[in-house]
Amino acid sequence: MNKARLGIVSLSTIVSASLFLGGCSSANENTDTVDGDVRIVRVAHNQSATHPTNIGLLAFEEYIEENLGDKYDVQIYPNELLGSQVNTVELTQTGAVDFSVASNAILESFDNIYSIFNLPYLFESPEQYHAVMDNSDIIEPIFTSTAKSGFEAVTWLDAGTRSFYTVDKPIETPDDLKGLKIRVQQSATNVRMMQLLGGSAAPMGFGEVYTALQSNVIDGAENNELALTNNLHGEVAKYYSYNMHQMVPDIVIGNLKFLDGLSEEEREIFNEGFAVLSKVERESWNAAVEDAKAKATEMGVQFTYPDIEPFKEKVLPLHEEVLTSNPKLRPIYEAIQEVEYESADSSKGE
Known part of the structure; x- marks a missing residue:
């Protein structure tokens, strides 16, 4: 059919x-x-x-x-x-x-x-x-x-990968998030992540983001590049900063x-x-x-590539917070680290 x-x-x-x-x-x-x-x-x-x-x-x-x-x-x-x-x-x-x-x-x-x-x-x-x-x-x-x-x-x-995109200025360091209201997915972990980065989390459904950006209810959001074009967020948010904080x-x-x-x-x-x-x-x-990056550039979106280490330093304490509050995650976390080690190690020989 x-x-x-x-x-x-x-x-x-x-x-x-x-x-x-x-x-x-x-x-x-x-x-x-x-x-x-x-x-x-x-x-x-x-x-x-x-x-x-x-x-x-x-x-x-x-x-x-x-x-x-x-x-x-x-x-x-x-x-x-x-x-x-x-x-x-x-x-x-x-x-x-x-x-x-x-x-x-x-x-x-x-x-x-x-x-x-x-x-x-x-x-x-x-x-x-x-x-x-x-x-x-x-x-x-x-x-x-x-x-x-x-x-x-x-x-x-x-x-x-998920990164920040904003209406008025690029996010080059975590300090740039201070005073900004950023849409995040409706998750306690994501809200805590924004707190650690110094911004204000605005959990909301994805379908609400365009209007919220357009009406200045929020100052930015975090998502992959396709949100800029498939969902037209690049019409309003003109700065996409590759801090790459999540792969979800x-x-x-x-x-x-x-x-x-x-x-x-x-x-x-x-x-x-x-x-x-x-x-x-x-x-x-x-x-x-x-394709999204090319179209977003035509829309006037600027892509920036900040140093991600300062962002990592701010949020890595969240790992232990989550693992301590939810002990069943620790074996999974450790198994993930093992796979990462094996993957990284094998890539060195290529």
Whole structure:
């Protein structure tokens, strides 16, 4: 099934989505079918149709329908069409939506094991970050931690590195953050990070950021480069400072009852589809970043490259604070450090 239609959301689609949301009120009522026996599989996310997330999901859709098209029709809803990330995570809990893409910060509210990824400067490089995220011994206990809430993670997506971007001035040192209100994801760890850096944290949903920047409710935000162009934040925020304080994955989650209801053969194909999704999204990411930087430059955004060591020094105490308050994270943290050491050591011989 060709889903190029997702580039433009028609009025009828929006109306249909609204009716769907109004009608799905209890667990696993998503039993809609097409052509009699084909089960609709709904997937929701908050990015645009041209974002690497959606490109990866289209590859997932194609893979599932090529192999199980007689049983499943995958339908993707980008651009917060089915609601904000908080809304779609809740819908995935109930089964009204089968899969959604969630920020790490939201998942932290379901199980604080996810707070490990919000630690600033947890990873030394993207290569080490990817090595950790591909290590099933480390990741599987995290991905299955939310089963009690009715869903679990099925794969991860690259969301690049997070840095500060601001309206009126670049952030060259932590001192430049003093007196500024910066949007962060809705996570206690991120709020504490901003406190240590000397700024004022403004937790809010991603969909609210553009208006907040435009109306001077906030002075800046922190995210990857694609936020400047895909979400047009570069129209307002003209300074992007590469302090690279976090590498935080986006997580694809699935309704547990749906996953458990798949036959062994079907689940194997879905698992293969999740691998395709992650691979295609990650392959699309670097090209998307370069494209975003070029477009943002045309929008008048200036990119700066401050020394990151002063930022690290300010926030590294947060590691021990979080590990002390949440002891179950320490074995994961230590395992991550071991993978990082192995990754760094092996790269020296190349």
